[in-house]
Amino acid sequence: MRRLSTVLMVFVCTVSFSCSGGSSPTAPPVVNPPVVNPPAAPRLDLSPLSEQARAIFIVNNLVEVTGFATKWVGVITVGGAAEVAPFVKTAAIFWNEKIINGLVIEATEVSPKVLITIDAQAFLNQPAHVCATVGSRAIQNNNGIILSADMRVKPSCLGEGGLARTNPDAFTKIIAHEIGHAIGIFGHVPDGLICLMSGQELWPDLAPPTEEFLRFLYSTAVQPGARLQ
Ligand SMILES: [Zn+2]
Numbered sequence: 001m002r003r004l005s006t007v008l009m010v011f012v013c014t015v016s017f018s019c020s021g022g023s024s025p026t027a028p029p030v031v032n033p034p035v036v037n038p039p040a041a042p043r044l045d046l047s048p049l050s051e052q053a054r055a056i057f058i059v060n061n062l063v064e065v066t067g068f069a070t071k072w073v074g075v076i077t078v079g080g081a082a083e084v085a086p087f088v089k090t091a092a093i094f095w096n097e098k099i100i101n102g103l104v105i106e107a108t109e110v111s112p113k114v115l116i117t118i119d120a121q122a123f124l125n126q127p128a129h130v131c132a133t134v135g136s137r138a139i140q141n142n143n144g145i146i147l148s149a150d151m152r153v154k155p156s157c158l159g160e161g162g163l164a165r166t167n168p169d170a171f172t173k174i175i176a177h178e179i180g181h182a183i184g185i186f187g188h189v190p191d192g193l194i195c196l197m198s199g200q201e202l203w204p205d206l207a208p209p210t211e212e213f214l215r216f217l218y219s220t221a222v223q224p225g226a227r228l229q
Contacts, residue, residue, distance in 0.1 A: 044226035052209035064186035091176035102218035122152035131157035144225035149182035
């Protein structure tokens with residue numbers, strides 16, 4: 001009795017986000033297929049948020065998809081490539097120490113939902129300094145639930161003289177940054193998402209409005225698929 005195929009309308013958002021500790025601050029425009037939402041989509045009320053956090057919700061979550069709140073439900077497992085496993089573990093701790101209700105990241109190498117693969121091809125058209133990217137996410141169209149995401153890591157960043165060896169902390173932050181793209185921060189926020197450059201400095205942490213947005217997104221106040229109405 002597999003009725004799943006009748007309800008799963010998955011599209012893949014192919015926009016690439018990347019971060020190397022120095023990536024471009026704006027994501028390219030996204031062209032998405034039309035979305036068929038249920039007539040009675042839950043209502044999204046952004047009034048509890050500060051102006052900055054509200055702008056992040058609208059620009060980096062609603063608009064980048066197709067106008068509905070998009071989030072994971074349940075534990076988000078991340079991993080895949082053994083070479084990256086120690087960094088994923090530390091990046092997961094970074095996220096989990098935020099204690100955001102509803103958001104749990106688990107590092108795993110077995111059937112992760114955010115699958116990390118080592119892949120040189122994904123970086124052929126990227127600036128030389130880019131080490132990791134989230135290439136796509138699968139989103140259940142009719143209810144805004146993120147089902148999986150695809151993260152690629154450039155092999156040269158892991159090898160001799162690569163960033164993972166020369167600056168493991170920065171590389172860990174890049175993985176944490178990419179996890180941010182996988183969990184609902186689509187595109188870059190103006191005041192830094194962990195490793196986005198500010199001048200020549202790595203942002204050490206989530207900026208407060210970004211954290212406020214995520215706490216709200218993953219709270220029970222926001223149902224996946226909710227729309228501003
Ligand atoms: Zn990024």
